[in-house]
Amino acid sequence: MKLILSKKLEIVFLTKDIKVTLDKKIKKVNIVLSPEFYWSRIFNIPTTSQKEAIKLLPSMFEDILPQDGYEFYAKNIEGSNFVCFAYRSKDILQALKDSNISPSVINKVYFAQNEFSSQAPFKNGNFAYINQAEKLVQIPAKLFPDFEKLSNLDCRNIELSKNNIVLTYHSNIIKTSIIYTISIFFILISILNFMLILQNSSNISKIQINKIQITQKFNLPITSIQTTAIVQRLTSTHNKQLDIREKLDYILGFKKASIDGKIVLLKLANGKLNLIYQGDNGALFVNYLQKIFTLKQQKDSKNYLHLEIKL
Amino acid sequence: MRFLNPIYILFFSIILLVFSFAKLNDSKNELFSEESNLKNYNQIAENFHELKQNWDSKDTVTKLIEKLLIDNDLKGSDINIDEQKNKTVITLNSNSPVKIQKFANKILNEYVIIESFDIQKNKITFEIGTK
Numbered sequence: 495m496k497l498i499l500s501k502k503l504e505i506v507f508l509t510k511d512i513k514v515t516l517d518k519k520i521k522k523v524n525i526v527l528s529p530e531f532y533w534s535r536i537f538n539i540p541t542t543s544q545k546e547a548i549k550l551l552p553s554m555f556e557d558i559l560p561q562d563g564y565e566f567y568a569k570n571i572e573g574s575n576f577v578c579f580a581y582r583s584k585d586i587l588q589a590l591k592d593s594n595i596s597p598s599v600i601n602k603v604y605f606a607q608n609e610f611s612s613q614a615p616f617k618n619g620n621f622a623y624i625n626q627a628e629k630l631v632q633i634p635a636k637l638f639p640d641f642e643k644l645s646n647l648d649c650r651n652i653e654l655s656k657n658n659i660v661l662t663y664h665s666n667i668i669k670t671s672i673i674y675t676i677s678i679f680f681i682l683i684s685i686l687n688f689m690l691i692l693q694n695s696s697n698i699s700k701i702q703i704n705k706i707q708i709t710q711k712f713n714l715p716i717t718s719i720q721t722t723a724i725v726q727r728l729t730s731t732h733n734k735q736l737d738i739r740e741k742l743d744y745i746l747g748f749k750k751a752s753i754d755g756k757i758v759l760l761k762l763a764n765g766k767l768n769l770i771y772q773g774d775n776g777a778l779f780v781n782y783l784q785k786i787f788t789l790k791q792q793k794d795s796k797n798y799l800h801l802e803i804k805l
Numbered sequence: 806m807r808f809l810n811p812i813y814i815l816f817f818s819i820i821l822l823v824f825s826f827a828k829l830n831d832s833k834n835e836l837f838s839e840e841s842n843l844k845n846y847n848q849i850a851e852n853f854h855e856l857k858q859n860w861d862s863k864d865t866v867t868k869l870i871e872k873l874l875i876d877n878d879l880k881g882s883d884i885n886i887d888e889q890k891n892k893t894v895i896t897l898n899s900n901s902p903v904k905i906q907k908f909a910n911k912i913l914n915e916y917v918i919i920e921s922f923d924i925q926k927n928k929i930t931f932e933i934g935t936k
Contacts, residue, residue, distance in 0.1 A: 663810060673811040680818035687825035694832040701839045705846055712850040721853055728856035731918060735860070739913050760924040 602658040617644040859916035
């Protein structure tokens with residue numbers, strides 16, 4: 495592998511036998527793959543679409559390729575003739591890893607066959623490279639008679655084509671498009687959820703405003719403790735007052751039904767109800783009261799019955 | 806992004822989804838709690854307002870006195886009103902049991918705090934709290 499300066503981005507000619515150390519200042523490089531990284535054939539495919547042609551390539555390369563895991567690329571050269579490539583991203587990534595080239599610095603990846611088609615024979619490491627029958631062929635130095643006379647590759651004047659490939663940086667257990675579809679679906683649901691969360695937050699804010707409005711409308715104390723204390727005190731008053739009225743109603747209820755007797759005094763003070771009943775049927779009145787009251791005192795003087803009830 | 810494994814994106818989306826559902830659940834619970842609190846708060850406020858109007862308003866006693874003084878049944882009766890610091894003592898002197906009963910009913914039917922009363926044959930007295 496050799497690093498050569500080009501006019502634009504630097505070009506790395508990637509081979510399996512030569513490793514290179516990139517300058518730390520280099521931010522982006524273009525990679526040109528040596529023929530050992532790919533299989534190449536010219537096929538006549540009845541289509542002019544590059545996409546359609548690539549779809550057919552797995553079956554066309556089936557008998558040629560030694561193992562699985564290949565990806566394909568096709569370049570239309572004339573009519574329905576395509577120069578087709580089969581490559582394994584895994585092998586290329588391994589070679590890049592061996593040379594300590596991070597995937598983040600790679601700009602684009604090219605096939606040497608496309609980029610060096612007009613190059614004169616050149617040498618790189620222990621191999622000679624020549625264009626033969628529209629193919630770039632890699633020949634070991636020992637088998638090339640004039641190897642030493644060959645010049646090294648010079649990429650300075652090379653203009654790279656648009657025929658680049660995208661390496662797959664992951665295994666394809668599940669089809670990438672399915673993963674992306676599921677991910678987008680999940681993300682959309684998440685976005686919907688976050689919108690609902692925002693709506694809920696907005697409703698919570700409205701509730702807070704409603705609370706303030708209620709506080710102002712009913713002139714409530716600032717703290718809920720104060721409100722609760724006042725409500726408790728007034729509820730106690732309410733119950734107590736209702737109790738007094740109900741008990742009074744009950745006591746006076748006897749008077750309505752009675753003919754022979756009457757209540758001549760009814761006095762409430764300090765939580766005690768004193769009453770004086772005048773009549774012959776005192777015992778009946780006492781029985782009537784005892785249904786709901788505990789009578790504390792019973793004084794029977796002449797025709798008068800003195801009673802004390804604790805409310 | 807080209808070299809980002811789609812599985813990572815899937816994991817990220819799953820985590821985001823789970824997180825969003827958890828947050829949504831929290832937010833729903835908070836909203837339900839706030840709604841319940843508001844309902845409760847409104848009830849307390851209405852209760853507070855009603856109790857305050859009924860049992861903690863000096864106007865109620867003033868209105869009661871006005872009612873008693875202009876009442877046709879009690880017109881011309883001997884009604885004494887003694888307004889003290891924290892209470893008002895209202896007394897009716899009458900030989901008519903009907904008047905005494907009506908007077909008592911009118912006071913008992915109002916939201917006034919009856920601290921004590923003394924009902925006799927010819928006289929009825931109510932001590933009403935005004936604090």
